[in-house]
Amino acid sequence: MDFFQILALIVPAAIVSAAPLILTALGGVLSERSGVVNIGLEGLMMFGAFIGAVFTHYGEQWGLGGGSPWMSFVVAIVAGALFAVPHAVASISLKADQVVSGVALNFLAAGLSIFLTKKLFGAGQTPDIQERIGKGDVPVLSKIPVIGDLFFSNAYSTSFVAVFLAFVVWYIIYKTPFGLRLRSVGEHPMAADTMGINVIKTRYISVIMGGAFAGLGGAIYVASIAGNFTGSTISGQGFMALAAMIFGKWHPLGAMGAALFFGLAQSLSITGEQIPLLKDIPDVYLLILPYVLTILALAGFVGRADAPKASGQPYEKGKR
Amino acid sequence: ACGKDDGGGSNADGKKDAFKVAMVTDTGGVDDKSFNQSAWEGLQKFGKDNNMKKGTDFKYLQSTAASDYAPNINSLVRDNYKLVYGIGFLMQQDIQKVAKQQPKAQLALVDSVVPEKNVASITFKEHEGSFLVGLIAGMQTKTNKVGFVGGVDSELIKKFENGFKAGVKTANPKAEIFVQYAGDFNKAEKGQAIANTFYGKGADIIYHAAGGTGKGVFTEAKNRSKNGKKVWVIGVDRDQHEEGMPEDVTLTSMVKRVDKAVEEVSKQTMDGKFPGGKTVEFGLDQDGVGIAPHKENVSKDALAKVDEYKKKIQDGDITVPKTDKEYKTFEANMKK
Amino acid sequence: MNLIKGRLFHILVPVVSVLLGLLIGGIIMLVSNYNPISAYAALIDGIFGNGYNLGETIRAASPLILSGLAVAFAFRTGLFNIGVEGQLLVGWLASVYVGIHFDLPKVIHLPFAILAGAAAGALWGVIPGFLKAKFKVHEVITTIMMNYIALYTTNGIIRAYMLAPGERTKDIKESASLASPWLQQLTEFSRLHYGIVVAILAAVIMWFILWKTTTGYELRAVGFNQHASQYAGINVSKNIVLAMAISGAFAGAAGTMEGLGTYQYMTINNAFTGVGFDGIAVSLLGANGSVGIIIAALLFGGLKIGSLTMQSAAGVPTELVGIVIALIIFFVASSYLIRWLTNRFTKGGKI
Amino acid sequence: MEYVIEMRNIRKEFPGIVANDNVTLQVKKGEIHALLGENGAGKSTLMNVLFGLYQPEQGEIYVKGKPISITDPNIANRLGIGMVHQHFMLVENFTVTENIILGKEITTGGRVDLKKAAKEVKALSDRYGLSVDPNAKIENISVGMQQRVEILKTLYRGAEILIFDEPTAVLTPQEIHELMEIMKKLVAEGKSIILITHKLKEIMEACDRCTVIRRGRGIGTVDVAETNPDKLAAMMVGREVNFKVDKTDASPKQTVLKIENLVVEDARKVPVVDGLNLEIKAGEILGIAGVDGNGQTELLEAITGLRKVVRGTVELNGKNITNHKPRKVTEAGVGHIPQDRHKHGLVLDFSIGTNMVLQTYYQQPFSKHKILKFPAIFEKANQLIKEFDVRTPSEHTLARALSGGNQQKAIIAREVDRSPDFLIAAQPTRGLDVGAIEFIHSKLIEERDKGKAVLLLSFELDEVMNVSDRIAVIYEGKIVAIVDPEETTEQELGLLMAGGKKQKAGDRSESH
Ligand SMILES: Nc1ncnc2c1ncn2[C@@H]1O[C@H](COP(=O)(O)OP(=O)(O)OP(=O)(O)O)[C@@H](O)[C@H]1O
Numbered sequence A: 001m002d003f004f005q006i007l008a009l010i011v012p013a014a015i016v017s018a019a020p021l022i023l024t025a026l027g028g029v030l031s032e033r034s035g036v037v038n039i040g041l042e043g044l045m046m047f048g049a050f051i052g053a054v055f056t057h058y059g060e061q062w063g064l065g066g067g068s069p070w071m072s073f074v075v076a077i078v079a080g081a082l083f084a085v086p087h088a089v090a091s092i093s094l095k096a097d098q099v100v101s102g103v104a105l106n107f108l109a110a111g112l113s114i115f116l117t118k119k120l121f122g123a124g125q126t127p128d129i130q131e132r133i134g135k136g137d138v139p140v141l142s143k144i145p146v147i148g149d150l151f152f153s154n155a156y157s158t159s160f161v162a163v164f165l166a167f168v169v170w171y172i173i174y175k176t177p178f179g180l181r182l183r184s185v186g187e188h189p190m191a192a193d194t195m196g197i198n199v200i201k202t203r204y205i206s207v208i209m210g211g212a213f214a215g216l217g218g219a220i221y222v223a224s225i226a227g228n229f230t231g232s233t234i235s236g237q238g239f240m241a242l243a244a245m246i247f248g249k250w251h252p253l254g255a256m257g258a259a260l261f262f263g264l265a266q267s268l269s270i271t272g273e274q275i276p277l278l279k280d281i282p283d284v285y286l287l288i289l290p291y292v293l294t295i296l297a298l299a300g301f302v303g304r305a306d307a308p309k310a311s312g313q314p315y316e317k318g319k320r
Numbered sequence B: 001a002c003g004k005d006d007g008g009g010s011n012a013d014g015k016k017d018a019f020k021v022a023m024v025t026d027t028g029g030v031d032d033k034s035f036n037q038s039a040w041e042g043l044q045k046f047g048k049d050n051n052m053k054k055g056t057d058f059k060y061l062q063s064t065a066a067s068d069y070a071p072n073i074n075s076l077v078r079d080n081y082k083l084v085y086g087i088g089f090l091m092q093q094d095i096q097k098v099a100k101q102q103p104k105a106q107l108a109l110v111d112s113v114v115p116e117k118n119v120a121s122i123t124f125k126e127h128e129g130s131f132l133v134g135l136i137a138g139m140q141t142k143t144n145k146v147g148f149v150g151g152v153d154s155e156l157i158k159k160f161e162n163g164f165k166a167g168v169k170t171a172n173p174k175a176e177i178f179v180q181y182a183g184d185f186n187k188a189e190k191g192q193a194i195a196n197t198f199y200g201k202g203a204d205i206i207y208h209a210a211g212g213t214g215k216g217v218f219t220e221a222k223n224r225s226k227n228g229k230k231v232w233v234i235g236v237d238r239d240q241h242e243e244g245m246p247e248d249v250t251l252t253s254m255v256k257r258v259d260k261a262v263e264e265v266s267k268q269t270m271d272g273k274f275p276g277g278k279t280v281e282f283g284l285d286q287d288g289v290g291i292a293p294h295k296e297n298v299s300k301d302a303l304a305k306v307d308e309y310k311k312k313i314q315d316g317d318i319t320v321p322k323t324d325k326e327y328k329t330f331e332a333n334m335k336k
Numbered sequence C: 001m002n003l004i005k006g007r008l009f010h011i012l013v014p015v016v017s018v019l020l021g022l023l024i025g026g027i028i029m030l031v032s033n034y035n036p037i038s039a040y041a042a043l044i045d046g047i048f049g050n051g052y053n054l055g056e057t058i059r060a061a062s063p064l065i066l067s068g069l070a071v072a073f074a075f076r077t078g079l080f081n082i083g084v085e086g087q088l089l090v091g092w093l094a095s096v097y098v099g100i101h102f103d104l105p106k107v108i109h110l111p112f113a114i115l116a117g118a119a120a121g122a123l124w125g126v127i128p129g130f131l132k133a134k135f136k137v138h139e140v141i142t143t144i145m146m147n148y149i150a151l152y153t154t155n156g157i158i159r160a161y162m163l164a165p166g167e168r169t170k171d172i173k174e175s176a177s178l179a180s181p182w183l184q185q186l187t188e189f190s191r192l193h194y195g196i197v198v199a200i201l202a203a204v205i206m207w208f209i210l211w212k213t214t215t216g217y218e219l220r221a222v223g224f225n226q227h228a229s230q231y232a233g234i235n236v237s238k239n240i241v242l243a244m245a246i247s248g249a250f251a252g253a254a255g256t257m258e259g260l261g262t263y264q265y266m267t268i269n270n271a272f273t274g275v276g277f278d279g280i281a282v283s284l285l286g287a288n289g290s291v292g293i294i295i296a297a298l299l300f301g302g303l304k305i306g307s308l309t310m311q312s313a314a315g316v317p318t319e320l321v322g323i324v325i326a327l328i329i330f331f332v333a334s335s336y337l338i339r340w341l342t343n344r345f346t347k348g349g350k351i
Numbered sequence D: 001m002e003y004v005i006e007m008r009n010i011r012k013e014f015p016g017i018v019a020n021d022n023v024t025l026q027v028k029k030g031e032i033h034a035l036l037g038e039n040g041a042g043k044s045t046l047m048n049v050l051f052g053l054y055q056p057e058q059g060e061i062y063v064k065g066k067p068i069s070i071t072d073p074n075i076a077n078r079l080g081i082g083m084v085h086q087h088f089m090l091v092e093n094f095t096v097t098e099n100i101i102l103g104k105e106i107t108t109g110g111r112v113d114l115k116k117a118a119k120e121v122k123a124l125s126d127r128y129g130l131s132v133d134p135n136a137k138i139e140n141i142s143v144g145m146q147q148r149v150e151i152l153k154t155l156y157r158g159a160e161i162l163i164f165d166e167p168t169a170v171l172t173p174q175e176i177h178e179l180m181e182i183m184k185k186l187v188a189e190g191k192s193i194i195l196i197t198h199k200l201k202e203i204m205e206a207c208d209r210c211t212v213i214r215r216g217r218g219i220g221t222v223d224v225a226e227t228n229p230d231k232l233a234a235m236m237v238g239r240e241v242n243f244k245v246d247k248t249d250a251s252p253k254q255t256v257l258k259i260e261n262l263v264v265e266d267a268r269k270v271p272v273v274d275g276l277n278l279e280i281k282a283g284e285i286l287g288i289a290g291v292d293g294n295g296q297t298e299l300l301e302a303i304t305g306l307r308k309v310v311r312g313t314v315e316l317n318g319k320n321i322t323n324h325k326p327r328k329v330t331e332a333g334v335g336h337i338p339q340d341r342h343k344h345g346l347v348l349d350f351s352i353g354t355n356m357v358l359q360t361y362y363q364q365p366f367s368k369h370k371i372l373k374f375p376a377i378f379e380k381a382n383q384l385i386k387e388f389d390v391r392t393p394s395e396h397t398l399a400r401a402l403s404g405g406n407q408q409k410a411i412i413a414r415e416v417d418r419s420p421d422f423l424i425a426a427q428p429t430r431g432l433d434v435g436a437i438e439f440i441h442s443k444l445i446e447e448r449d450k451g452k453a454v455l456l457l458s459f460e461l462d463e464v465m466n467v468s469d470r471i472a473v474i475y476e477g478k479i480v481a482i483v484d485p486e487e488t489t490e491q492e493l494g495l496l497m498a499g500g501k502k503q504k505a506g507d508r509s510e511s512h
């Protein structure tokens, strides 16, 4: 295989596995930028994956055909948003430790999604979905030499949705009044409060939006990669998304870049076994490659990342 | 299930001698679309055939973690189940322990061997079944490139790999075989990435023995087929025809009839012929392994080849390799 | 007066949370057509019903105590150790390695094996600690990464150097085993082992280090305020690394519960054991205190073991217990709610 | 007579404490109205009630004669009430403009229009002579500038009534002067101002009337023209207060601390202490006067081992302690009352008792063989609490729960008790009321009289001049002059601090 062939294998695979991570990490960015730490991304993603699998299946039954996964995305967005509500209530209104509340959300998702799967299907996993998000060449763009092959051929529409949404979130956070408020609430909620901004409401909106994104991430994982939902469908991707968010310094585009980096590292580790030079390296080195690279990157060139100042702290009026 | 010696907590009517049989799944659960499910199907059929009651006379317990195996096996033994299956080689140690502690219990283990007098070990000749699908792959590849995706590199999965490779080479000595292990049975995106690489390198058929990771292989195959580049997947353990629909990418599947084995051993035990201390091996002979009933995608020639070699294996004309070493010898012999 | 109220409240929160969690769990069962009464009866039976179940409950609690301590110790020193899972795995492997490859009298071999596990866990914890101290890398992200590295590395090492039939290592030598035929006999052949003694000892050690030693003083000071600690002449970097090392050592010791106690070998793990993540819940419910953690671990261990009986006797999926645990964590975390509730009941007009 | 603001009989409770009890405040249009009271008297609370951050349990608020309930800062904003908080309410990593428009954004097509907003901010700033750079990030501008941003925030919202909560506590004399000018300009424009300050001089200088609160209760309102600082202080504390620091002349002995050619860099590698020379003798208090940002903080950090010395030496009692670790410096005999008590001085989540042994916990009798001896620790804590009159429910109370003044007393108790040969006191009285200040000054002088060397860093010229035996003026990282407090004037000092040349002879440090 020549270099370009290798790239042509690695890059599209990276983009594919990155899409769910990008979306979930965006969910994390929204939530944490408003000052609410979200360790619950894994759970939100899991619940989204569950909903995605269930409703794509139902969509097929209802005769929606190729529209089924897209319908399930809509439901997963709503479900993710709803599923984030307990975390929002606990950590915003009830002033719970946000990390812990997020952990609880993970436990809840794991328990509830399988419990419901068993209830709905009498089985520990959902039926396989048939209508998956397909790959395709983007018209025109795929014809561009090199770039077309790498980025626009054999690509998922959902990957473009993810990248597009990253820019949307960036726009929201950095360009709109709501974004300004969201960030202020995450940095200095009391200052925001004195400026007449409703801290509680802003945080609720952000956490719930974050849930919607993570839910979508999970659903897309099912519809584009996994094909159904089991207890192990989402096993760690949410944590990787969390890592991507931190790696990306709580910036939407940074998070996207980090997710793509993870995807690249992972697909390199998989394709690596097929590359003559890397072939003789024991499996385990390639398996741990993405994680080691991440740590090295953080210690080396990315350096310290500062979380939003108020993240992790419940806001109480008048408390110093 | 309380008390130590009333012996029939869940069987309150006291039919102490009634034959009761149960199984413990591994973490996959009875609907894993794999051997747990097969085993349960076998047990259900056995139960139905013998007018037994589900949930009391025959039942399963699911494990959510590896540490659950022992308590689950134990609780069934305590509840006076006359035969308790552990499904999957992961339970080997736990079955062995319980067998030693409870010499009166009758236990059975699927996919591995426990040399105890009160344990029946059930194994399969996966390599033989894999050899057959290998033949089909060798015959039907148009690119002369096929792939094998394994879940975790292990003795068991090696049987699949080596049998398959031997089959491919037998039918098509020129064929190139890509092999990769995902290191995981539950990472669909890895399966997909590996399949992407294989297909990208020109393979048109991939055989997977990778559980949930294999789902990613199907996803990739379906994607490619949808876009007009028809590629195939060979399923494993059960007939995975459904998984390939609607793009119809399942070429065939290597089925492993755990259901038959469970049914068979249950029958023997009920009849008082518990094969304790023995290893019951299910191969082509007992239809314990083979190719799936859905055959429409398999060419006539390939089917003929399958029949031909099935006979050869049964007659002992050829021995299908299980390990890397055996495969090397096999390959060397072929070249001669 | 206030102090008593404070103490009482600290106990009240977990108790009320557990009750509320079980209550809502019951409602969920009702809604989904299970009988909560018989389910909970089966659950309780599954925890205490006989010697076997009781033995298994305690066995399951032993590693949970240690992973809970690991999380709590880090918490107390201002760190969030999500890497308990990975530290546990390397601890497990190290203890099994020593258990297999050395030939020593039990009085030396067993402590040696446990310490090896703890040391491996400590080492695994030191890496994120060092990265945090030196490069200010967020420990949450590095510990997550270290989990995966541990999972694949331990598997790789077993596969390459320690493989025995059945996707696992050989059994450890009897001289390194925590298993006790006596305890097993006592509990009708459960896998109960002496690990519980180790776990309780570790809980005492944590309490002692944190609250009775100058080291604990330094660790906690650094956890609360690095600037003030530096001002006071405390070496901040050293203490961050030390905190992660001790936390990791507890996690590694949790691994030895599996390696030297429950299993006597190490399997190739296809996924995380979950014990490390459960430690977060345990430490929370136990309010990061030694006694609380022991009780919480027993509760969670019991729920997990009891859920098996709940499944077999009442047909309720084991996942229900996962839901109940999640609810309990929510309620404990939202103690504000319970505070508010109790205030409503106890407030007699004036403050 | 109609008031722009009238708060009648306000009562505000916190769990276990009545912060405001029947307080009445009446503010006339166009006046600067001072609000005076000890630490914890309830001034901030009262203002937070007015601003809608707290809801009072009792009492009415009238704005321009109309009764109104202010349940939200939004309502206060709408009524034209703006507040500059004691602790700044600024988002550090936002720009000036972003902070100002937050909550009332200027948009074009749904998008925040920062260009347009910056123009407006600039115009507003120019109008009141505030000279603020609209595009600067808050974290990069000085405290004084940040305060102007706070003022702009209120003006941007069209505030007619401005509340300043201790605005001068964090400012340098120059900045205070500028602030007073700004306030006068605002009042001239018809705005009304409520000013909280502990500095009676400021009240005398700028305010029209003054309302005094003591322990949550309103004591009364007086016309500033008809009162004097002594009367005000007596009203506030409830007894006579002695302003002039009682002290005998110093009798300096041997040199304790000797700094030669010290160079220290800040985070950006700029040498902020740049070839500094200084000597402090036993039995004297040396005050450092200077405008914030001239290397004071870095100098102290370098002495105490918190920051690396690039060049030069620091000697204590003839021993080189340059670049020693903080612990070694402490053990060598340096005590340090840090500038920022929350950041450096205390572990707020430790009890006040355990905070008392922050540098000594590892020594006997507080620990032995690395085991803490709590009885000894708490015995020591109790002794210090009594001796230094730290008002705390018990030694087990979290340091966080103490008022600033009492936190400061605790720190001073700890540092003084170790009896160091050299004591650094950095802004020891910042934000404290006159009673507490009096106490702390007497403690510093007591140390001096015991033969210790004391280094006092303060931005309050009054304090420096009253307490010090010698004053060293720091400018751009160098000591540019050393003057005798008896012989100098505020004017002269101000000039030196701004980089002006000293006229008189006897200037030793400049010859280097
Ligand atoms: N958020 C709060 N929670 C509980 N008690 C509070 C709170 N804020 C203030 N208090 C109490 O109310 C009293 C008045 O506090 P306040 O901050 O109004 O004092 P102050 O006069 O502004 O003091 P200072 O001069 O130190 O700023 C304090 O003694 C304190 O005990």
Ligand SMILES: Nc1ncnc2c1ncn2[C@@H]1O[C@H](COP(=O)(O)OP(=O)(O)OP(=O)(O)O)[C@@H](O)[C@H]1O
Residues within 6 Å of the ligand: A320, D039, D040, D086, D400, D401, D402, D403, D404, D405, D430, D431, D432
């Ligand atoms: N978390 C808290 N719990 C209890 N009381 C508090 C808390 N935070 C503040 N207070 C009370 O509020 C009052 C004012 O606190 P604060 O620290 O602002 O004092 P201060 O003199 O204004 O200090 P500073 O110089 O830092 O402004 C204190 O008397 C304290 O009792």
Ligand SMILES: [Mg+2]
Residues within 6 Å of the ligand: D043, D044, D045, D086, D165
């Ligand atoms: Mg105040």
Ligand SMILES: [Mg+2]
Residues within 6 Å of the ligand: D039, D086, D166, D404, D431, D432
């Ligand atoms: Mg104050």
